[in-house]
Every structure is written in C-alpha cells, then in structure tokens.
Amino acid sequence: MNLNDLLNNRGEWLKCTGPNSDIVMSSRIRLARNLAKYSFSHWASKKEQQEVLEISKQAVSLSKKIKNCLCLDIGKLDTIDRQFLVERHLMSKEHGVEAENKGLCVGDKEILSIMINEEDHLRIQVMKSGFDLRDAWYVINDIDNELSSSLYYAYSIDFGYLTACPTNTGTGMRASVMLHLPSLVMTKQIGKVLQAITKLSLTARGLYGEGTEASGNFFQISNQVSLGHKEEDIIDNIERIIKQIIDHEHSARDALISQNKAVLEDRIWRAYGTLKSAYIITSSETIDLLSLVRLGLDLNLIKKVDRALINELFMIIQPAHLQKIEKKKLNPNERDIKRAQIIREKLGE
Amino acid sequence: MLCNICSKNQATVHLTEIIDEKMTELHLCEDCAQKKSTQMESHFGLADLLAGLADLGTQFNKTSKEIKVKCSRCGLTYEDFKRIGRLGCGECYSTFKDSLLPLLKRIHGSTQHYGKSPKKMPKIGKIVRTRNELQDLRDKLQKVIQLEQFEEAAKLRDKIRELEKRKKK
Numbered sequence: 159m160n161l162n163d164l165l166n167n168r169g170e171w172l173k174c175t176g177p178n179s180d181i182v183m184s185s186r187i188r189l190a191r192n193l194a195k196y197s198f199s200h201w202a203s204k205k206e207q208q209e210v211l212e213i214s215k216q217a218v219s220l221s222k223k224i225k226n227c228l229c230l231d232i233g234k235l236d237t238i239d240r241q242f243l244v245e246r247h248l249m250s251k252e253h254g255v256e257a258e259n260k261g262l263c264v265g266d267k268e269i270l271s272i273m274i275n276e277e278d279h280l281r282i283q284v285m286k287s288g289f290d291l292r293d294a295w296y297v298i299n300d301i302d303n304e305l306s307s308s309l310y311y312a313y314s315i316d317f318g319y320l321t322a323c324p325t326n327t328g329t330g331m332r333a334s335v336m337l338h339l340p341s342l343v344m345t346k347q348i349g350k351v352l353q354a355i356t357k358l359s360l361t362a363r364g365l366y367g368e369g370t371e372a373s374g375n376f377f378q379i380s381n382q383v384s385l386g387h388k389e390e391d392i393i394d395n396i397e398r399i400i401k402q403i404i405d406h407e408h409s410a411r412d413a414l415i416s417q418n419k420a421v422l423e424d425r426i427w428r429a430y431g432t433l434k435s436a437y438i439i440t441s442s443e444t445i446d447l448l449s450l451v452r453l454g455l456d457l458n459l460i461k462k463v464d465r466a467l468i469n470e471l472f473m474i475i476q477p478a479h480l481q482k483i484e485k486k487k488l489n490p491n492e493r494d495i496k497r498a499q500i501i502r503e504k505l506g507e
Numbered sequence: 508m509l510c511n512i513c514s515k516n517q518a519t520v521h522l523t524e525i526i527d528e529k530m531t532e533l534h535l536c537e538d539c540a541q542k543k544s545t546q547m548e549s550h551f552g553l554a555d556l557l558a559g560l561a562d563l564g565t566q567f568n569k570t571s572k573e574i575k576v577k578c579s580r581c582g583l584t585y586e587d588f589k590r591i592g593r594l595g596c597g598e599c600y601s602t603f604k605d606s607l608l609p610l611l612k613r614i615h616g617s618t619q620h621y622g623k624s625p626k627k628m629p630k631i632g633k634i635v636r637t638r639n640e641l642q643d644l645r646d647k648l649q650k651v652i653q654l655e656q657f658e659e660a661a662k663l664r665d666k667i668r669e670l671e672k673r674k675k676k
Binding site for chain 1: 516517591592594595596597600601604610611614615621627631634635639
C-alpha cells in the first residue's frame with residue numbers, strides 16, 4: 159500500500175456501519191505513550207528523535223496485530239500530502255509542521271494510525287464508524303499491550319503513563335465522539351448542551367480537531383481528565399453523556415418535523431439542489447449544505463442518496479483531497495470549481 | 508488586487524489588524540494568510556494557560572534556589588517548563604514532583620493514576636492492579652452503604668482489610 163492508494167479507499171469509519179450512525183459519525187480513542195530512556199520529542203536532540211523513530215517503526219513492523227501497515231516519513235512528504243493526511247484524520251496539523259524525524263504508521267482500512275515524535279513519542283489512534291467507543295478501546299488496548307511488550311514506556315506508579323504535557327498524563331487516553339447535531343443547532347439548544355458538557359469535564363471541538371471551530375453542525379466531544387480514573391470508567395462516563403445528547407437530538411428532530419415540516423423540507427431540498435447544480439462552491443458552503451442533506455437522509459425526506467456517499471463527500475471536498483484527485487496544485491478559485499464539479503458528478507451518479 | 512506580503516498572488520483573504528489602537532488592513536493570498544494565521548495561533552495556546560497554572564506550587568514556601576533545580580536526565584528547569592508548558596522527559600515528573608502535584612490536582616482533580624500498566628513492568632503492574640482493586644472495592648462499599656445493604660458492606664470491608672494487609676507485605 160502507498161499513500162496514493164488511500165485516495166481510492168474509503169476509510170472504515172466513513173462507511174456508516176457502526177451503531178447510531180445517523181447522529182454519530184465516528185468514535186476515536188488515542189493513547190499517548192513515551193519511551194522511558196529518551197527526552198520527550200520537543201526536548202530531544204535530533205539523534206534521540208531519530209532513534210525513537212527507528213525503534214518505534216521497528217516495534218510496529220514486528221507487531222502481529224498491526225497488518226498491512228503503511229509507514230511514512232512525514233519530513234519527506236510535500237505539503238499537499240501532509241495536509242491530505244490531516245484531512246483524513248490520520249494525523250494532527252501540528253505533526254505536519256517542522257516534520258524532520260516525524261513518522262506516521264497507518265493500519266489496514268485506516269482504523270489505526272500511529273504518529274511518531276508528535277508531542278509524545280507515540281500517539282496511537284483507533285477510529286471506528288458510529289458510536290462504538292468500546293470496540294475502539296478493545297482494539298487499541300490490544301495493540302498497546304503488544305507494543306508495550308517490546309517498547310519500554312515511561313511510566314510511574316504515581317502518575318501512570320508520563321506525557322510531555324501534564325494534561326495527558328495518567329491513562330494518556332483521549333476518547334472522542336464526532337456528533338452531527340443539526341437540529342440542536344437549529345432549535346438553538348446547542349449552547350446549553352455544550353455548557354453542560356464542560357461542567358462534566360468533557361470538551362467540545364470542531365470537525366477538524368483541536369483549535370478548530372465547529373462547522374456544518376459537527377461537534378467532537380472528548381474527555382478532558384486523564385488522571386485518576388480507569389480507562390473503562392472514562393469511556394463509560396462519555397458514553398452515558400453522549401447517549402443523552404443523542405436522545406436530545408432525536409427529540410429536537412421530531413419537534414422540527416412536527417412543527418415546521420414544510421420549512422425544513424424546503425431548506426433540505428434547496429441544499430440538495432444547490433449541491434447538484436453549483437459550478438463554483440467554497441468548502442464552508444459545501445459543509446453546511448452537506449450537513450442539511452445528511453439530516454434529510456436521517457429523516458427519510460431524501461431517500462435516493464447513500465449516507466456513506468455524503469460522508470465521503472465531506473472528506474474529498476477538502477483542499478488537499480481535491481488537489482490529489484486533480485494531481486496538481488490548484489489555487490482557491492480553481493478548487494471551488496473542481497469541488498463543484500466533483501459534487502455534481504457524485505450526486506448525479 | 509495582489510497580496511500585500513508576497514506581491515505575487517491574487518489576494519483572497521482580507522484581514523483587519525488592530526495594534527495599539529492603530530488599525531491596518533491587509534490583503535493576502537491564501538498561502539501568506541495561512542502563514543500569518545499559524546503565527547497568530549502560536550501566539551496564545553494551551554502552553555500559555557498551563558504556564559500560568561504552573562506557578563501554583565511555587566508561589567508559596569519556595570526559595571528561588573529550589574526553583575532553579577535542573578532535571579538530572581534531560582536538563583530541563585522548572586522555568587523552562589513554565590515557558591513552554593511541556594516537560595522534558597519522564598524523569599521530570601520525579602524531579603519536579605512537589606511543584607507538579609498541585610498542578611495535576613488542579614487539572615485532573617487527582618494526583619494518582621488509576622488504570623492500566625505496561626506489560627514490560629510486571630512488578631509495578633502488580634502494585635497498580637492491587638491499588639485499582641482496592642479503589643474499586645471502596646467505591647462499591649460506598650454504594651452498598653448508601654443502599655443500606657449492610658451484610659454486603661461487611662463482606663466488602665473484610666475484603667478491603669485483607670487486601671490492605673497483603674499490600675503492606
């Protein structure tokens with residue numbers, strides 16, 4: 159497998175096969191791990207970073223649980239390829255900056271990815287379709303156990319897994335769920351929901367991770383605390399809260415349908431119409447319109463379109479994806495034209 | 508209109524900056540705007556917030572001499588940590604333990620790990636597992652007491668005592 163093959167594949171988590179796929183896009187767990195005998199990546203010498211990269215890559219290649227793995231040296235990739243990996247949620251934006259000695263391993267079906275020499279030596283991530291943190295935990299725990307029998311992790315009896323930033327120490331775990339909550343946004347209840355989440359030591363972010371604004375009604379909700387609670391308890395806590403948010407979104411959808419069905423239908427079909435006929439379209443407009451179409455599918459107002467196709471469109475309308483598809487650099491205006499063309503083709507199929 | 512920074516590409520991003528009550532307008536191309544925005548992002552981040560909290564442990568009863576301690580493994584000082592918001596290596600957690608404890612308490616509401624341990628450290632793993640088990644039993648005990656199931660509570664209490672004895676050995 160090479161980097162360009164990813165373009166023709168649809169990541170497992172985009173397939174809409176998991177539980178509650180109407181509201182939950184994906185469930186993700188990441189573990190932060192460091193090697194005991196080395197300084198953390200940002201503080202390490204170039205030589206140390208190189209050694210960490212080599213040792214980690216070797217441990218991954220010897221693993222029996224990680225199959226058909228694609229290992230990349232981020233420093234050797236051009237900016238479009240780096241952005242492409244960020245857009246696919248396989249690595250963070252920061253990982254693409256000052257990328258010397260940084261590595262990325264991508265597992266089969268893009269369920270697993272391991273960033274090497276990001277903020278921590280290893281950032282292991284598992285992503286599943288729909289609301290399925292438990293399965294994600296099952297997979298990542300297994301891989302972490304296997305890696306920890308060949309790698310010597312930095313760990314203390316008091317503080318657990320030691321990380322560069324004290325906000326991640328303990329379990330080193332961040333569990334997050336990507337939710338699509340258009341009805342809570344339309345009925346203006348989302349503010350209250352997000353406020354309540356913060357009080358329960360969870361945090362909400364946008365579609366594209368840390369430091370991004372929520373767009374297209376997508377919200378990524380994750381735990382903030384990593385020390386003092388067992389992994390399973392942290393997951394259990396998030397699950398309980400997410401279940402309630404899902405229920406709220408369902409009742410908001412019911413309310414919208416019963417109160418104002420014609421208005422809602424009009425908005426959704428206009429969105430669909432624009433996507434099918436536009437010749438120039440920006441990514442933010444696309445995301446807003448796709449969000450409405452997705453809602454239309456969930457409410458059975460639109461029936462002809464496959465939900466996985468809409469998910470795929472969210473992915474491939476992003477700048478680096480468009481440029482990979484076109485196999486050349488495109489300026490923003492050219493991208494808006496190419497984007498509109500791809501959407502017309504895909505929805506016309 | 509051409510980009511104000513590179514003067515090569517068409518400007519598509521229009522930015523208004525206010526510095527010391529003086530307003531300037533910038534017209535930038537996509538590439539220069541992106542560079543500019545990463546500059547602004549790095550201006551204020553989690554590291555800065557953390558650096559503010561990092562003073563927690565050092566404000567009181569600490570002489571400046573103690574603050575200048577260096578980690579013997581990686582050479583990081585507490586001043587460095589306050590500046591960059593990141594520690595230098597695993598050993599830093601022992602070197603700066605006294606200063607980190609109040610910080611961890613503030614961030615996580617706890618100062619002790621509860622959860623899994625690496626396969627390669629069976630001895631440490633055993634201690635952590637016993638500690639986890641004790642914590643689980645204590646949580647359960649609280650629950651059954653609230654439910655007034657005293658028979659069950661007595662059983663749990665005995666189990667806890669036994670585990671505590673074993674832990675001391």
